[in-house]
Amino acid sequence: MDVLRLQNLQKSFGSVRALKNASLTLREGEVVALLGDNGAGKSTLIKAISGVFPVDRGDIYVRGEKVSIRSTRDAMDLGIETIHQDTSLAPDLSIARNLFLGREPVNFGWLGVFAPLDLAKLRKAASELLKRVGISKKLDADALVSTLSGGERQSIAISRAMQFAAKVIILDEPTNNLGVEETHGVLRFVKEVRDAGHSVLLITHNIHHVFQVADRIIVMRRGEIVAEQTVADTDLLTVESIITGGDMSALLKEARAK
Numbered sequence: 688m689d690v691l692r693l694q695n696l697q698k699s700f701g702s703v704r705a706l707k708n709a710s711l712t713l714r715e716g717e718v719v720a721l722l723g724d725n726g727a728g729k730s731t732l733i734k735a736i737s738g739v740f741p742v743d744r745g746d747i748y749v750r751g752e753k754v755s756i757r758s759t760r761d762a763m764d765l766g767i768e769t770i771h772q773d774t775s776l777a778p779d780l781s782i783a784r785n786l787f788l789g790r791e792p793v794n795f796g797w798l799g800v801f802a803p804l805d806l807a808k809l810r811k812a813a814s815e816l817l818k819r820v821g822i823s824k825k826l827d828a829d830a831l832v833s834t835l836s837g838g839e840r841q842s843i844a845i846s847r848a849m850q851f852a853a854k855v856i857i858l859d860e861p862t863n864n865l866g867v868e869e870t871h872g873v874l875r876f877v878k879e880v881r882d883a884g885h886s887v888l889l890i891t892h893n894i895h896h897v898f899q900v901a902d903r904i905i906v907m908r909r910g911e912i913v914a915e916q917t918v919a920d921t922d923l924l925t926v927e928s929i930i931t932g933g934d935m936s937a938l939l940k941e942a943r944a945k
């Protein structure tokens with residue numbers, strides 16, 4: 688089942704054609720890595736899907752239905768959550784508050800003040816969530832996000848997306864600036880997210896990470912999708928060559944002949 692289908696997306700910034708004719712599909716419960724050199728159009732593509740700006744032309748389908756994404760709210764309502772590098776968490780609030788930020792389960796009091804009972808509920812829900820996503824051992828729901836490491840912050844941001852049953856979770860360079868162990872933790876978590884049935888679009892410059900977690904690879908070059916392969920059917924060197932401008936058909940023939 689295709690959870691997300693992009694058909695012939697086009698987007699220009701003045702004379703720069705950032706997306707020329709980009710089409711791709713994301714199926715249920717798969718991790719697709721979106722690769723491409725600097726300026727290939729990856730950010731433009733994810734911004735279009737996450738509602739940062741509309742495309743000039745082209746169609747977006749969510750679970751087979753044509754949709755119009757005009758704002759980040761539209762994207763979220765359709766079950767598309769994007770997690771940027773800086774994760775957009777509020778550092779001075781607790782993990783519990785961050786997990787539900789803007790979508791707190793219960794109401795505010797008469798004066799818009801959080802009632803103590805609500806906070807208790809929130810904390811309980813947060814602890815349950817952390818337990819469910821398997822990161823409760825190390826993290827206390829009351830801890831401030833500012834005390835967490837980069838990897839833990841990514842995990843909280845991804846948990847938040849899972850919490851709201853996002854069909855599609857877009858991860859924009861989730862392992863940037865992380866240490867080795869933290870990186871492994873986040874990559875392991877990406878697999879768990881997939882195993883829980885969510886679909887993940889992973890943007891990264893690290894091809895090694897792609898081969899560890901992705902099911903499929905899509906390569907963009909100059910605003911176009913130039914290659915699409917299951918991870919099992921390709922290898923690191925081939926993908927690297929495609930990203931940097933190699934002739935894909937020749938490379939694939941070469942790979943098959945090996």
Ligand SMILES: Nc1ncnc2c1ncn2[C@@H]1O[C@H](COP(=O)(O)OP(=O)(O)OP(=O)(O)O)[C@@H](O)[C@H]1O
Pocket residue numbers: 700703704705723724725726727728729730731732
């Ligand atoms: N807001 C903008 N105004 C003008 N040009 C833009 C804008 N955003 C992107 N571009 C241009 O569109 C093209 C695609 O950029 P984009 O940021 O999507 O690439 P990218 O693949 O995400 O690159 P990187 O890996 O460096 O982030 C580039 O030529 C870029 O300069």
